[in-house]
Amino acid sequence: MHPTAFPKPGHDHSHCTRELLMRAEQACAASGARLTPLRRKVLKSVAESHHASGAYDIIERLARTGPRPAPISIYRALEFLQDQGLVHKIESRNAFVACTHGEHNGDAVMLICSDCGIVAEMDAGDAVAELTSRAAALGFSSNVTVVEMTGCCGECGRDA
Ligand SMILES: [Zn+2]
Ligand SMILES: [Zn+2]
Ligand SMILES: [Zn+2]
Numbered sequence: 001m002h003p004t005a006f007p008k009p010g011h012d013h014s015h016c017t018r019e020l021l022m023r024a025e026q027a028c029a030a031s032g033a034r035l036t037p038l039r040r041k042v043l044k045s046v047a048e049s050h051h052a053s054g055a056y057d058i059i060e061r062l063a064r065t066g067p068r069p070a071p072i073s074i075y076r077a078l079e080f081l082q083d084q085g086l087v088h089k090i091e092s093r094n095a096f097v098a099c100t101h102g103e104h105n106g107d108a109v110m111l112i113c114s115d116c117g118i119v120a121e122m123d124a125g126d127a128v129a130e131l132t133s134r135a136a137a138l139g140f141s142s143n144v145t146v147v148e149m150t151g152c153c154g155e156c157g158r159d160a
Contacts, residue, residue: 005120006153006154006155007100007120013050016047016050016098016100017047020047020086020098021040021043023086023102024040024043024081024086027084039077042074042077043077043081043086043098045061046087048061051097051116051118052090052093052095052096052117053097054093054095055071055078058078059074062074087099090119090148093112106124106125107128107145108122109121109123109124109127110149111148111149111153112149113152113153114151118155
């Protein structure tokens with residue numbers, strides 16, 4: 001797999017969605033978790049594009065085609081999807097994006113284009129382990145490390 005999966009503009013996005021839903025079914029079957037209709041709807045909504053969606057964007061989208069879901073049930077569904085590795089949280093934006101990485105072999109760095117808002121995942125390699133051990137050298141034991149980069153994607157850079 002390509003180390004940095006920036007989705008190409010104009011690609012067949014229905015393929016991304018299909019692939020993600022298939023992965024969701026498999027992940028849930030493997031872990032014995034239930035992909036309830038709400039969890040599935042939330043996943044589809046997050047996966048609508050490669051841009052990050054806030055919880056309230058998701059609520060608005062779901063409210064267009066059905067009853068307005070309660071924020072707490074959306075947050076719970078998002079938590080579940082994160083646990084299954086299907087959705088990532090963009091901490092700096094308090095928003096969520098569907099995983100495009102397939103299998104995770106370690107930590108991922110999220111790359112966020114501040115122009116078009118597209119989000120891609122990059123394999124962090126040893127970078128997170130390196131940060132963790134530097135922190136440990138300072139006597140700090142970390143349990144959560146978030147690495148996010150904001151900048152300009154190749155497509156937006158080309159237009160400039
Ligand atoms: Zn796509
Ligand atoms: Zn991912
Ligand atoms: Zn861009």
